[in-house]
Amino acid sequence: MASGQFLTPIFVFLLCLVSTTASPSVIQISRENTVSGYSNLRIDDDLYCESWRLSVETNDAGYWSTIPARCLQFVEDYMTGERYPYDSEFVARDSLAFAKTVEMAGDGRDSWIFDIDETLLSNLPYYEAHGFGSESFDESSFDSWVDLAEAPALPASLSLYKDLKQLGFTLFLLTGRGEYQRNVTEKNLLYAEFTGWERLILRGPSDQGKPAIVYKSEKRTELQDEGYRIHGSSGDQWSDLLGFAIARRSFKLPNPMYYIA
Amino acid sequence: MASGQFLTPIFVFLLCLVSTTASPSVIQISRENTVSGYSNLRIDDDLYCESWRLSVETNDAGYWSTIPARCLQFVEDYMTGERYPYDSEFVARDSLAFAKTVEMAGDGRDSWIFDIDETLLSNLPYYEAHGFGSESFDESSFDSWVDLAEAPALPASLSLYKDLKQLGFTLFLLTGRGEYQRNVTEKNLLYAEFTGWERLILRGPSDQGKPAIVYKSEKRTELQDEGYRIHGSSGDQWSDLLGFAIARRSFKLPNPMYYIA
Numbered sequence: 134m135a136s137g138q139f140l141t142p143i144f145v146f147l148l149c150l151v152s153t154t155a156s157p158s159v160i161q162i163s164r165e166n167t168v169s170g171y172s173n174l175r176i177d178d179d180l181y182c183e184s185w186r187l188s189v190e191t192n193d194a195g196y197w198s199t200i201p202a203r204c205l206q207f208v209e210d211y212m213t214g215e216r217y218p219y220d221s222e223f224v225a226r227d228s229l230a231f232a233k234t235v236e237m238a239g240d241g242r243d244s245w246i247f248d249i250d251e252t253l254l255s256n257l258p259y260y261e262a263h264g265f266g267s268e269s270f271d272e273s274s275f276d277s278w279v280d281l282a283e284a285p286a287l288p289a290s291l292s293l294y295k296d297l298k299q300l301g302f303t304l305f306l307l308t309g310r311g312e313y314q315r316n317v318t319e320k321n322l323l324y325a326e327f328t329g330w331e332r333l334i335l336r337g338p339s340d341q342g343k344p345a346i347v348y349k350s351e352k353r354t355e356l357q358d359e360g361y362r363i364h365g366s367s368g369d370q371w372s373d374l375l376g377f378a379i380a381r382r383s384f385k386l387p388n389p390m391y392y393i394a
Numbered sequence: 395m396a397s398g399q400f401l402t403p404i405f406v407f408l409l410c411l412v413s414t415t416a417s418p419s420v421i422q423i424s425r426e427n428t429v430s431g432y433s434n435l436r437i438d439d440d441l442y443c444e445s446w447r448l449s450v451e452t453n454d455a456g457y458w459s460t461i462p463a464r465c466l467q468f469v470e471d472y473m474t475g476e477r478y479p480y481d482s483e484f485v486a487r488d489s490l491a492f493a494k495t496v497e498m499a500g501d502g503r504d505s506w507i508f509d510i511d512e513t514l515l516s517n518l519p520y521y522e523a524h525g526f527g528s529e530s531f532d533e534s535s536f537d538s539w540v541d542l543a544e545a546p547a548l549p550a551s552l553s554l555y556k557d558l559k560q561l562g563f564t565l566f567l568l569t570g571r572g573e574y575q576r577n578v579t580e581k582n583l584l585y586a587e588f589t590g591w592e593r594l595i596l597r598g599p600s601d602q603g604k605p606a607i608v609y610k611s612e613k614r615t616e617l618q619d620e621g622y623r624i625h626g627s628s629g630d631q632w633s634d635l636l637g638f639a640i641a642r643r644s645f646k647l648p649n650p651m652y653y654i655a
Contacts, residue, residue, distance in 0.1 A: 180477065180480055183477065184477075184480050185484065187451060187481055190452055191451055192644070193485050195643065216441065216445075220444075220448055224449060224452075224454050227456065228454075231456060384454050385453070
């Protein structure tokens with residue numbers, strides 16, 4: 134008992150020194166926690182931007198318009214370095230691993246849906262010239278880029294696309310692009326070596342103004358009503374994947390540059 | 395024309411040198427691309443583990459049992475360093491930002507659902523002693539830890555919890571723990587300073603054997619049938635958030651240590 138009492142002040146002193154160590158009931162984040170328990174924002178940009186990106190990729194962030202100003206360099210480094218292509222490739226591997234487990238009926242109804250922009254095709258050359266998502270979206274400028282029909286393939290998605298075709302999946306391309314862009318979209322897909330899709334679905338007059346998540350869910354419902362089994366769906370936006378008539382498995386590709394509801 | 399022909403071999407030579415630069419139709423990932431287009435796995439562990447973690451957090455990975463052996467140090471660093479608490483805090487901020495936009499009816503039916511493990515309470519002390527998800531799950535060992543009722547609060551979640559209560563939300567705790575753990579779970583929640591929840595929902599006899607995603611969807615349905623509007627849902631597993639009767643907004647907390655279907 135006596136030695137225990139003697140040790141107490143030392144123990145309290147040590148506890149004060151190691152303030153980043155877990156207290157019994159609450160893990161400490163940092164010394165800069167505010168009273169409310171949230172740490173303040175004077176935090177390293179990289180740590181902030183990594184957390185921001187995760188919140189975007191998990192859909193926790195919800196709606197956002199442009200990337201945080203402090204994350205411009207982070208997003209540029211991510212998109213132009215090794216991480217973006219490798220993250221994309223990881224998703225393609227996950228997708229293929231699942232696809233190989235699907236029992237194919239051989240009736241042509243086993244299908245997979247791909248989004249196009251930042252899923253099959255990469256608009257990185259456009260976004261490199263337009264601030265990697267730090268500038269407000271300029272539809273007319275982007276449409277001019279689309280008209281060039283020179284967006285490169287996302288290589289991992291091209292490999293996946295070919296592998297799924299080889300496995301016998303019927304491939305649907307479901308995009309938020311409009312019917313008026315059908316010709317340039319087909320031209321670009323062929324330029325990027327995508328071939329053999331079953332149907333390219335674009336927004337028609339009756340789809341205008343609908344949120345992407347509704348438009349895409351409605352189109353998936355139509356495919357199901359036609360008898361297609363939608364095993365997988367690949368998209369860089371959660372609005373490609375959620376809603377109703379969702380695929381058995383959804384695969385979220387990375388995209389820290391823009392958000393579509 | 396002549397100078398163009400002269401330049402061609404130099405151009406080809408330069409193209410070979412800069413093989414990581416985008417070719418016109420396909421972005422190159424690396425020189426180590428295999429014929430199939432997927433790069434091989436002789437890739438830096440950090441890059442691999444970052445991509446693996448993203449695939450886990452977006453649910454692209456689907457079912458997995460233990461973390462990849464090569465990612466043990468990565469997961470340990472992530473969980474015990476700044477990133478895990480800060481990622482968790484970012485999610486709490488996203489959640490609170492949304493919660494503040496909810497128009498409260500004042501009838502006590504505006505509700506929010508929290509998962510418990512790795513959402514309100516952190517089992518990090520347990521996982522630190524058990525390989526950060528690299529060991530197979532040992533239910534009896536984990537239950538002994540639960541019986542101690544000493545799991546600390548995730549600080550950002552505790553702040554969020556208090557803020558939501560202050561805003562007037564009715565709080566439900568929906569956990570995969572069993573009814574036999576009700577007493578120790580309540581004891582632990584109070585120890586970690588959580589108070590004032592409306593109801594603690596645990597797996598009863600009729601819920602045994604159901605996948606978490608089904609069990610939790612059924613319980614949300616019951617709450618909706620009672621007239622509760624489920625505005626938000628917080629969980630570290632996608633099985634906390636997806637299924638049916640889902641919340642208006644779901645918030646995925648990070649957890650690279652284990653997966654629950």
